Amino acid sequence: MKKITLALAATAALVAATAQAHGPTRRKITESIEINAPADKVWAVVGDVKNADWVQNVTKTDFTGDPAGKFKRVLTLKNGDQISETSNKLKPDDKLFSYYIDKVDVKDLPANDYSATITVEPAGDAKSKVEWKAAFYRGYMNNDPPPELNDEASEKGVGNWIKASLANLKAKVEKGS
Numbered sequence: 001m002k003k004i005t006l007a008l009a010a011t012a013a014l015v016a017a018t019a020q021a022h023g024p025t026r027r028k029i030t031e032s033i034e035i036n037a038p039a040d041k042v043w044a045v046v047g048d049v050k051n052a053d054w055v056q057n058v059t060k061t062d063f064t065g066d067p068a069g070k071f072k073r074v075l076t077l078k079n080g081d082q083i084s085e086t087s088n089k090l091k092p093d094d095k096l097f098s099y100y101i102d103k104v105d106v107k108d109l110p111a112n113d114y115s116a117t118i119t120v121e122p123a124g125d126a127k128s129k130v131e132w133k134a135a136f137y138r139g140y141m142n143n144d145p146p147p148e149l150n151d152e153a154s155e156k157g158v159g160n161w162i163k164a165s166l167a168n169l170k171a172k173v174e175k176g177s
Helices: 002-020 039-046 151-175
Strands: 027-035 058-065 071-077 082-091 096-103 111-122 128-138
Touching: 027 151, 039 111, 039 128, 039 151, 082 111, 111 151, 128 151
Parallel strands: none
Antiparallel strands: 027 128, 058 071, 071 082, 082 096, 096 111, 111 128
16 A cells, blocks of 8 residues: 555656646637738739738838749848748748748747748639638747737737738739739
8 A cells, every 4th residue: 555655756856847837829810801802912922922012010021932832932022031941831822821830030020940831812803812720839939928029928928929920911912012
């Protein structure tokens, strides 16, 4: 009986230690917007992977690789910092673009291991729906993150960036520029 009690106590201690060592969990965000333009017109902007000027804070896009296949691009931000991305999929017929971020400063985007898929689909008479699905870990990967890099702050920062980018896309497409 004493051995069982000791085994249960050891198991309880191990479970408690494991619970305290829990790191970040993968966060997921889905945002969408309706744009008053046909899907082909919207895709002409989203699918132009050599130009990401509609993405929030991006001033320049440097592109290497095959625009119809695997490629990398570096987005230069207004503050001079850069985001490096690699494509996973680019399917023009499906109006789908999937990528992951190789490198970003968490001050610019409070996320780690970020990946996303952007799709464009018809939404009725000359309208489109753009959906942006992102998955990532918070900006601080260890336990006890600072407030600006915890789960909530990371979700808010990434969510605001995506919403602003979608609003930029809507404005650009609807103005026709």
